[in-house]
Amino acid sequence: AQSVTQLDSQVPVFEEAPVELRCNYSSSVSVYLFWYVQYPNQGLQLLLKYLSGSTLVESINGFEAEFNKSQTSFHLRKPSVHISDTAEYFCAVGENTGFQKLVFGTGTRLLVSP
Amino acid sequence: DGGITQSPKYLFRKEGQNVTLSCEQNLNHDAMYWYRQDPGQGLRLIYYSQIVNDFQKGDIAEGYSVSREKKESFPLTVTSAQKNPTAFYLCASSMGREYNEQFFGPGTRLTVL
Numbered sequence: 001a002q003s004v005t006q007l008d009s010q011v012p013v014f015e016e017a018p019v020e021l022r023c024n025y026s027s028s029v030s031v032y033l034f035w036y037v038q039y040p041n042q043g044l045q046l047l048l049k050y051l052s053g054s055t056l057v058e059s060i061n062g063f064e065a066e067f068n069k070s071q072t073s074f075h076l077r078k079p080s081v082h083i084s085d086t087a088e089y090f091c092a093v094g095e096n097t098g099f100q101k102l103v104f105g106t107g108t109r110l111l112v113s114p
Numbered sequence: 115d116g117g118i119t120q121s122p123k124y125l126f127r128k129e130g131q132n133v134t135l136s137c138e139q140n141l142n143h144d145a146m147y148w149y150r151q152d153p154g155q156g157l158r159l160i161y162y163s164q165i166v167n168d169f170q171k172g173d174i175a176e177g178y179s180v181s182r183e184k185k186e187s188f189p190l191t192v193t194s195a196q197k198n199p200t201a202f203y204l205c206a207s208s209m210g211r212e213y214n215e216q217f218f219g220p221g222t223r224l225t226v227l
Contacts, residue, residue: 009154034215043118043204043218044157090156094214101147101172102216106156 002027002093006105013112015083021076021108023065023091033074034092034102035065044090050074086112117141118219120205125224127199135190135222137205143217145210146188150174151202151221160203163188164210192224199226 003026013019025031032051036044048059055067065076074091091105118139127133139146145164149157159172163182177196182188188207192199202223206216 006156032214036218041202041221041223043120043220044206045218046215049215101159101162102214104149104157106154 002095002103004093004105006108008108010109016080018079019081023074025093030096032094035076036090038088081112083112120219120222127226130194133192137188139207143207145208147206148190149204
């Protein structure tokens with residue numbers, strides 16, 4: 001079965017600084033991966049996804065993530081963060097074996113300060 | 115607008131009472147899911163359903179029950195057997211095939227007094 005590790009529970013950063021949120025996964029088969037964002041007391045919203053093809057995927061609000069099969073990673077990056085990016089970010093992995101559940105990481109809280 | 119609704123947003127119950135959380139979707143999705151979220155623990159799967167009239171236990175099903183009588187609806191009952199029911203509950207749905215992108219509702223915060 002697959003698993004996901006988000007090593008950083010909290011990442012503080014100043015506004016306009018770059019940020020990287022780390023995600024590593026474990027699986028014996030090919031996978032697809034998601035990053036979701038959650039604002040306080042809300043549900044999760046899809047930020048970006050890797051299904052197949054290009055290993056670099058981008059979101060509409062400046063985030064990007066790169067699928068690295070050899071390092072089993074899917075780190076999320078943004079070159080310049082805004083105060084509004086303050087939220088919790090979840091990495092999730094699914095396996096390409098028909099219907100499968102997603103497995104979510106424990107989340108990383110991004111705290112952007114002025 | 116298509117989406118997932120959960121009601122109520124906040125729910126308070128006395129210890130020992132059963133309570134049912136509502137989840138409705140109009141996305142025509144086959145699969146639906148219930149997750150429990152606690153601080154620092156991420157999302158843990160309670161139950162999921164791939165089709166109407168069928169559902170499977172997730173990782174933490176004890177003390178919970180579900181039904182799936184309609185494609186659009188997947189209510190979750192938190193029973194008195196659940197030892198620590200205070201949490202944030204999230205419902206999700208998906209097409210139910212490969213590349214299983216899930217769409218989430220706004221959540222219900224349950225507090226047991």
